[in-house]
Amino acid sequence: TSGDFVPALVIGSGYGAAVAALRLGEAGVRTTILEMGRLWHDPGHDGKIFCATTNPDHRSMWFRHRTEAPLDTFLWLDVVNRPIKPYPGVLDRVHFDEMSVYVGRGVGGGSLVNGGMAVVPRRKYFQQVLPEVDADDMYRKFFPLATECLGVNDIDTDYFTDSDYYEFARVAGRQAEETGLATTFVPNVYDFDHMAREEAGTATKSALAAEVIYGNNHGKRSLDHSYLASALGTGNVTIETLHQVRDIRQNRDGSYVVTVDHIDETGEVVESKQIGCRHLFLGAGSLGTTELLLRARDTGALPDLDADVGQGWGPNGNIMAGRANNASQPTGARQSAIPVLAIDDWDNEAARVFAEIAPVPAGFETWISMYLAITENPERASFRYDPATDRAVLDWRRDQNTPSVASAKSLLDRINETQKTTYRHDLFGDDRAFADDFCYHPLGGCVLGNATDNYGRLKGYRNLYATDGALIPGSLGVNPFVTITALAERNMAKIIATDITT
Numbered sequence: 334t335s336g337d338f339v340p341a342l343v344i345g346s347g348y349g350a351a352v353a354a355l356r357l358g359e360a361g362v363r364t365t366i367l368e369m370g371r372l373w374h375d376p377g378h379d380g381k382i383f384c385a386t387t388n389p390d391h392r393s394m395w396f397r398h399r400t401e402a403p404l405d406t407f408l409w410l411d412v413v414n415r416p417i418k419p420y421p422g423v424l425d426r427v428h429f430d431e432m433s434v435y436v437g438r439g440v441g442g443g444s445l446v447n448g449g450m451a452v453v454p455r456r457k458y459f460q461q462v463l464p465e466v467d468a469d470d471m472y473r474k475f476f477p478l479a480t481e482c483l484g485v486n487d488i489d490t491d492y493f494t495d496s497d498y499y500e501f502a503r504v505a506g507r508q509a510e511e512t513g514l515a516t517t518f519v520p521n522v523y524d525f526d527h528m529a530r531e532e533a534g535t536a537t538k539s540a541l542a543a544e545v546i547y548g549n550n551h552g553k554r555s556l557d558h559s560y561l562a563s564a565l566g567t568g569n570v571t572i573e574t575l576h577q578v579r580d581i582r583q584n585r586d587g588s589y590v591v592t593v594d595h596i597d598e599t600g601e602v603v604e605s606k607q608i609g610c611r612h613l614f615l616g617a618g619s620l621g622t623t624e625l626l627l628r629a630r631d632t633g634a635l636p637d638l639d640a641d642v643g644q645g646w647g648p649n650g651n652i653m654a655g656r657a658n659n660a661s662q663p664t665g666a667r668q669s670a671i672p673v674l675a676i677d678d679w680d681n682e683a684a685r686v687f688a689e690i691a692p693v694p695a696g697f698e699t700w701i702s703m704y705l706a707i708t709e710n711p712e713r714a715s716f717r718y719d720p721a722t723d724r725a726v727l728d729w730r731r732d733q734n735t736p737s738v739a740s741a742k743s744l745l746d747r748i749n750e751t752q753k754t755t756y757r758h759d760l761f762g763d764d765r766a767f768a769d770d771f772c773y774h775p776l777g778g779c780v781l782g783n784a785t786d787n788y789g790r791l792k793g794y795r796n797l798y799a800t801d802g803a804l805i806p807g808s809l810g811v812n813p814f815v816t817i818t819a820l821a822e823r824n825m826a827k828i829i830a831t832d833i834t835t
């Protein structure tokens with residue numbers, strides 16, 4: 334229906350969007366969330382909401398004929414990926430020329446598919462990345478608030494030491510320590526009490542049944558169980574699902590109008606609507622928010638948007654690699670899908686690396702130690718609006734990851750030396766040891782203080798805000814969702830206090 338109007342619209346339902354919706358709802362502002370993905374609450378044909386990682390079906394990926402898992406092959410064999418029926422599945426892999434980006438689709442955005450690792454960045458690096466943000470405010474107030482509202486908890490160290498499902502992490506942790514590297518536990522939003530019950534056989538297995546990238550059926554406090562549930566609880570927030578925003582424009586009176594396609598489960602547009610609002614919040618993620626803004630600027634709909642929209646993008650230095658352990662160092666046929674241990678070598682100025690020890694939950698012994706390395710890399714890319722396809726194009730080149738691969742390699746070479754081991758070359762295609770062509774942590778495109786003011790207000794317009802990972806300039810040194818949440822909390826506190834009158 335055209336002519337609909339709500340005081341506030343929020344595009345997307347990931348971390349930044351969920352914070353915006355909750356704080357608006359609490360302030361008494363009627364708010365509608367527009368989310369292109371599904372609500373993941375109803376069980377499918379097999380009684381499960383999400384499909385199994387090891388046996389993916391149509392629920393796994395966003396309109397694909399075949400799954401595209403991060404590990405491409407095993408022993409060079411094409412045994413990982415499966416043909417599937419196109420459907421609005423929960424994980425998407427967005428392909429650009431030389432980089433592809435994993436993102437979540439559905440109510441809760443990335444929280445539905447991510448590893449749940451909830452890491453507060455090092456204060457010194459945070460200050461370097463976002464120097465205009467008052468770090469005292471963040472570390473005293475907004476990081477603790479975000480951590481609390483997200484439901485972050487720590488693994489019990491006795492459980493970690495005894496669990497059958499964490500041998501992979503204990504082995505890799507020991508090897509790091511034998512190399513003189515420091516390890517640290519990583520907090521998570523997965524409920525570790527639930528995990529202990531899974532292992533004891535008193536709760537249905539989820540993390541311990543390899544569930545993660547295509548959704549967890551139990552145990553994980555994704556946003557639909559935290560911020561978004563609270564937002565709905567205010568009575569002022571509604572969520573429209575399978576609603577994909579196409580365009581944004583502004584009326585003469587300063588209000589905004591979005592064009593949104595309501596799609597069905599085949600992807601057909603069943604209705605195209607116009608919805609008006611006073612305050613518009615973009616929380617469609619680094620890729621989604623940047624694309625909507627670039628399209629608006631470069632088609633002339635919002636011509637006064639800053640030249641910095643589209644700039645400052647980076648993959649948070651993400652590199653994956655696997656080591657091949659000796660036969661005497663098995664990593665376990667049983668592996669929890671939730672990582673809990675990391676190698677922290679960020680103080681090594683020559684090669685800053687925070688390397689998470691990741692599972693390979695294949696269900697059989699692989700002798701693999703897998704790592705997601707977050708590295709420091711000064712390289713940045715930008716998006717350009719391509720009128721021919723009406724899409725944003727990312728100009729990241731593969732060779733921009735050279736510094737990241739070098740850092741990850743220098744750390745893992747040291748471990749290989751002490752352990753007398755080598756790399757696995759059979760996992761990522763093309764005989765490569767290092768996966769340098771995809772990422773999980775897209776950051777930037779609408780950088781705080783450049784494309785926006787210091788609180789996410791888009792330059793050139795009033796009542797228009799970016800609230801998600803697009804605000805962070807390409808690198809954070811740790812997994813990003815706690816920071817995205819905390820920054821959104823900080824910005825919303827300011828915006829509610831000064832921009833919103835009810």
Ligand code: FAD
Binds near residue numbers: 436446576619
């Ligand atoms: P998102 O969470 O990406 O949410 C954006 C939402 O907007 C999505 O739901 C999307 O469907 C919707 N949307 C986009 N465009 C439109 C549109 N035009 N109209 C309507 N809706 C739209 N981070 C961590 O901190 N710890 C981890 O352990 C971790 N593991 C990860 C593992 C995987 C497999 C992946 C993919 C990511 C992982 N991340 C992790 C990254 C983390 O999930 C993201 O940084 C985070 O979700 C980004 O939050 P956001 O608010 O910027 O946007």
